[in-house]
Amino acid sequence: MNRGxxxxxxxxxxxxxxxxxxxxxxxxxxxxxxLGLDLLMKFIMIVCAVVWVLVVAMLFVALxxxxxxxxxxxxxxxxxxxxxxxxxxxxxxxxxxxxxxxxASYAATRxxxxxxDDELMIRVxxxxxxxxxxxxxxxxxxxxxxxxxxxxxxxxxxxxxLEAADVIHSFWVPSLAGKQDLIPGxxxxxxxxxxxxxxxxxxxxxxxxxxxxxxxxxxxxxxxxSFEAWRQSQLKSATEPVKTEEQAGxxxxxxxxxxxxxxxxxxxxxxxxxxxxxxxxxxxxxxAGVFETTRGSxxxxxxxxxxIKPGNNMPMVPLTADELHAVSAYMAGLK
Amino acid sequence: xxxxxxxxxxxxxxxxxxxxxxxxxxxxxxPSGFWGALATVDHKIIGRRYIVTAFVFLLMGGVxxxxxxxxxxxxxxxxxxxxxxxxxxxxxxxxxxxxxAVPVMExxxxxxxxxMVGTRNxxxxxxxxxxxxxxxxGGILLWVSFALNMGPDVGWFAYVPLSGPQYGSGKRAxxxxxxxxxxxxxxxxxxxxxxxTVLKQRAPGxxxxxxxxxxxxxxxxxFIVILAMPAIMVASSTLIMDRLVGTHFYNPAEGGDVLLxxxxxxxxxxxxxxxxxxxxxxxxxxxxxxxxxxxxxxxxPLVLALIATGILAFGLWVHHMFVxxxxxxxxxxxxxxxxxxxxxxxxxxxxxxxxLWDGNTSLRTPLLFVIAFIVTFxxxxxxxxxxASVPFDTQVHDTYFVVAHFHYVLIGGxxxxxxxxxxxxxxxxxxRMMSERLGWWVAGLVFVGFNLTFFxxxxxxxxxxxxxxxxxxxxxxxxxxxxxxxxxxxxxxxxFLLFFIDAVRSARxxxxxxxxxxxxxxxxxxxxxxxxxxxxxxxxxxxxxxPLWEDPDVLMVAAxxxxxxxxxxxxxxxxxxxxxxxxxxxxxxWPLWAAIATTVMLVWSIFSxxxxxxGSIPIAIALIGWFWPKGDPEDE
Numbered sequence: 015m016n017r018g019x020x021x022x023x024x025x026x027x028x029x030x031x032x033x034x035x036x037x038x039x040x041x042x043x044x045x046x047x048x049l050g051l052d053l054l055m056k057f058i059m060i061v062c063a064v065v066w067v068l069v070v071a072m073l074f075v076a077l078x079x080x081x082x083x084x085x086x087x088x089x090x091x092x093x094x095x096x097x098x099x100x101x102x103x104x105x106x107x108x109x110x111x112x113x114x115x116x117x118a119s120y121a122a123t124r125x126x127x128x129x130x131d132d133e134l135m136i137r138v139x140x141x142x143x144x145x146x147x148x149x150x151x152x153x154x155x156x157x158x159x160x161x162x163x164x165x166x167x168x169x170x171x172x173x174x175x176l177e178a179a180d181v182i183h184s185f186w187v188p189s190l191a192g193k194q195d196l197i198p199g200x201x202x203x204x205x206x207x208x209x210x211x212x213x214x215x216x217x218x219x220x221x222x223x224x225x226x227x228x229x230x231x232x233x234x235x236x237x238x239x240s241f242e243a244w245r246q247s248q249l250k251s252a253t254e255p256v257k258t259e260e261q262a263g264x265x266x267x268x269x270x271x272x273x274x275x276x277x278x279x280x281x282x283x284x285x286x287x288x289x290x291x292x293x294x295x296x297x298x299x300x301x302a303g304v305f306e307t308t309r310g311s312x313x314x315x316x317x318x319x320x321x322i323k324p325g326n327n328m329p330m331v332p333l334t335a336d337e338l339h340a341v342s343a344y345m346a347g348l349k
Numbered sequence: 350x351x352x353x354x355x356x357x358x359x360x361x362x363x364x365x366x367x368x369x370x371x372x373x374x375x376x377x378x379x380p381s382g383f384w385g386a387l388a389t390v391d392h393k394i395i396g397r398r399y400i401v402t403a404f405v406f407l408l409m410g411g412v413x414x415x416x417x418x419x420x421x422x423x424x425x426x427x428x429x430x431x432x433x434x435x436x437x438x439x440x441x442x443x444x445x446x447x448x449x450a451v452p453v454m455e456x457x458x459x460x461x462x463x464x465m466v467g468t469r470n471x472x473x474x475x476x477x478x479x480x481x482x483x484x485x486x487g488g489i490l491l492w493v494s495f496a497l498n499m500g501p502d503v504g505w506f507a508y509v510p511l512s513g514p515q516y517g518s519g520k521r522a523x524x525x526x527x528x529x530x531x532x533x534x535x536x537x538x539x540x541x542x543x544x545x546t547v548l549k550q551r552a553p554g555x556x557x558x559x560x561x562x563x564x565x566x567x568x569x570x571x572f573i574v575i576l577a578m579p580a581i582m583v584a585s586s587t588l589i590m591d592r593l594v595g596t597h598f599y600n601p602a603e604g605g606d607v608l609l610x611x612x613x614x615x616x617x618x619x620x621x622x623x624x625x626x627x628x629x630x631x632x633x634x635x636x637x638x639x640x641x642x643x644x645x646x647x648x649x650p651l652v653l654a655l656i657a658t659g660i661l662a663f664g665l666w667v668h669h670m671f672v673x674x675x676x677x678x679x680x681x682x683x684x685x686x687x688x689x690x691x692x693x694x695x696x697x698x699x700x701x702x703x704x705l706w707d708g709n710t711s712l713r714t715p716l717l718f719v720i721a722f723i724v725t726f727x728x729x730x731x732x733x734x735x736x737a738s739v740p741f742d743t744q745v746h747d748t749y750f751v752v753a754h755f756h757y758v759l760i761g762g763x764x765x766x767x768x769x770x771x772x773x774x775x776x777x778x779x780x781r782m783m784s785e786r787l788g789w790w791v792a793g794l795v796f797v798g799f800n801l802t803f804f805x806x807x808x809x810x811x812x813x814x815x816x817x818x819x820x821x822x823x824x825x826x827x828x829x830x831x832x833x834x835x836x837x838x839x840x841x842x843x844x845f846l847l848f849f850i851d852a853v854r855s856a857r858x859x860x861x862x863x864x865x866x867x868x869x870x871x872x873x874x875x876x877x878x879x880x881x882x883x884x885x886x887x888x889x890x891x892x893x894x895x896p897l898w899e900d901p902d903v904l905m906v907a908a909x910x911x912x913x914x915x916x917x918x919x920x921x922x923x924x925x926x927x928x929x930x931x932x933x934x935x936x937x938x939w940p941l942w943a944a945i946a947t948t949v950m951l952v953w954s955i956f957s958x959x960x961x962x963x964g965s966i967p968i969a970i971a972l973i974g975w976f977w978p979k980g981d982p983e984d985e
Contacts, residue, residue, distance in 0.1 A: 181508075
């Protein structure tokens with residue numbers, strides 16, 4: 015738990031300490047600019063807490079104080095003058111405080127927006143209700159698509175280009191950076207770098223319709239070597255299934271409606287409106303953070319996406335039990 | 350005027366006081382019965398209706414809030430599905446902003462401002478009646494749609510493209526947009542009435558520097574309404590056109606712009622906060638000196654702070670858009686302006702503290718709410734300073750931190766003063782006191798319940814909980830705090846419930862109040878409680894900012910108004926020198942017909958653009974009836 019916050023919100027220390035801060039928390043920064051933002055926020059909150067204590071103390075002193083006065087219009091001139099000075103002084107102090115805040119915010123914005131020459135370029139497109147992720151590279155061969163999961167190397171600036179495919183979404187991974195909107199017809203970007211290897215959660219922060227609550231993503235920060243290994247594995251086409259069940263699953267996937275929306279590189283499935291599933295089995299979650307990826311959760315999702323995430327754009331494709339087994343086995347095998 | 354023995358041009362000083370009051374009651378009164386009630390243009394009756402209606406909407410919006418708290422009390426809650434939850438939070442926001450907060454503040458002004466400036470009715474009283482019916486129709490439209498599962502589900506801000514033709518299915522977003530038209534229409538009408546009442550109908554001698562601060566606040570608020578509401582009118586009309594007749598204002602594929610919506614919405618939406626907040630500080634400025642038993646300290650700085658807030662309110666809308674990718678330098682400007690508005694707020698807080706400091710406070714219920722207001726609002730103001738900082742905002746924008754922030758500002762900053770104001774003016778409005786003992790309980794429960802409910806939301810925001818989510822998963826660490834918040838909200842709800850019980854009970858059985866139970870200084874206390882239909886038998890003459898403290902025994906009055914027709918004094922803008930005797934319109938049923946015709950046209954236009962053409966005909970007929978000279982003495 016973060017000390018600054020505890021000081022600032024000292025009123026309810028018991029509450030502020032509910033322990034686990036979580037993997038999607040402003041209070042647990044592990045990269046730039048989140049670490050710098052954390053310092054700025056602590057500073058502002060501590061000053062504000064002091065201001066609040068002073069005002070409330072003044073209020074209670076003022077309430078307790080007695081001024082015997084027969085008529086409400088009989089005012090002491092000296093008291094009046096002293097109060098004028100006190101009020102003017104308080105206003106002047108407020109001006110100083112907010113000027114410092116303004117300058118600090120401006121300076122922080124400047125300092126935290128450092129551009130690097132060696133940026134990892136990733137394009138994220140927001141869809142209702144999932145994230146389409148494309149790793150951009152100089153040559154198309156080095157570029158690849160994935161979804162809902164972003165892998166990055168530590169200590170390297172990542173630049174995420176933000177686009178919206180339908181409505182406004184907002185990209186927010188609090189442990190790494192503040193949020194930035196994805197807006198139809200506009201190009202935004204957000205830059206950050208992770209200081210520590212680990213898994214960070216993010217979630218759409220702009221109300222985007224029915225399943226706004228279930229539009230999460232995961233950012234996995236790797237050591238550079240392990241990132242490169244991941245990248246190489248993602249560049250490859252889908253693994254060839256070896257078991258007959260998985261092979262049957264592939265045939266069904268291509269033949270049924272699945273391939274109209276989803277791509278599995280190396281097969282005839284080349285739909286573009288749904289997530290790229292070439293390596294779906296290697297991703298930690300499915301359906302934008304709804305389930306951990308297991309064969310069982312894949313089967314549940316394919317069997318009835320509308321009950322699990324009502325309103326999402328994946329239709330229920332009628333499958334027999336055997337077909338469902340085959341398709342989910344194939345999906346789970348796409349490591 | 351049949352059976353009237355009074356000569357046509359009898360003046361008020363030619364009658365002895367009993368006969369004068371009888372005659373004035375006859376001319377200004379509202380006939381009993383159903384049609385009399387529908388046709389009245391008495392600002393007190395309309396104001397009372399407005400207040401009661403707005404509080405009914407508060408109650409309904411509060412029930413929605415409790416539904417949301419039950420849903421969020423635990424992860425993966427099952428009470429509300431995503432579709433219903435989105436309707437509920439949209440309804441809660443739209444209802445509280447457009448059907449409760451703004452109307453209730455204007456309603457207090459409708460009731461109190463004419464009394465406080467010493468006149469007999471609000472300016473344009475028929476427009477006032479019209480505005481109430483329109484407000485009521487807008488509220489009914491919204492709630493009936495919700496009952497029919499057609500409630501808007503796009504948030505009270507209705508961002509495009511989610512609310513646009515492609516993604517906002519059915520008529521839900523149209524209903525939101527048209528509800529806006531209704532409430533804006535009524536708010537604009539009231540604002541115009543208030544500006545004219547304050548500037549032209551003040552009692553003789555009430556120069557600008559003797560206007561009660563409450564009235565100043567309402568004047569500035571009215572100007573904000575007049576300047577801010579057109580932006581949202583443009584926004585909601587263009588949205589409806591995009592949806593209904595295929596324009597492309599907000600469609601980037603056809604050269605439209607998504608962010609244009611946000612600029613228009615927040616150009617209104619941020620001043621909206623001050624439309625709610627300024628009346629509240631006006632109430633605080635009215636209550637503080639009375640219970641400090643000392644005239645307000647810093648009248649001039651307080652007036653200037655109100656005006657400065659009103660001007661600055663238009664310069665900070667972009668702080669709602671800090672994460673939309675606008676240029677950094679421009680954003681820094683809006684950081685500066687957003688922080689700057691803390692200065693006039695600070696000036697007011699310091700002046701109230703100084704007044705209390707040099708006063709001899711008596712801790713009655715209205716003052717309790719002022720204390721609750723200062724303690725709570727300062728937190729909301731300071732978190733406002735926090736979110737004004739662009740880098741800070743990028744982390745808390747659209748999280749529960751912001752939910753906490755604006756509830757601190759709106760409930761702590763506006764509803765607490767409003768409740769104090771109800772306790773304070775209830776005796777004037779009903780003639781009966783509210784219970785002091787229950788009042789302490791209400792203030793305590795509401796204050797404690799509020800802070801326990803909303804303070805933890807700051808922490809939830811830091812822990813990464815976004816706003817407007819209908820549920821959250823088991824693996825997020827938000828469950829305990831959310832449960833705590835939901836349980837605390839019951840305490841808050843109990844406080845409000847007790848408040849309503851006290852109000853209803855006191856209206857019937859409260860102790861009789863008398864004219865001036867708090868020994869206050871402004872003119873509304875110079876008449877009976879409740880005031881007669883004509884407000885004042887004789888128009889008072891004002892010689893100071895605290896007339897009833899300056900002249901505790903006998904107030905000077907102006908004489909010479911006609912008694913055979915509704916007549917009031919028009920005075921100059923700055924010096925309030927009497928300029929003319931002006932007739933004031935009498936009761937009329939036509940504002941109701943005009944409101945019904947307007948309602949038909951606006952509701953119909955949700956379904957067909959031709960409604961604007963055909964629906965205008967009945968409106969024109971109603972307006973002709975409204976303005977047709979009928980040979981009344983007022984028409985002379």
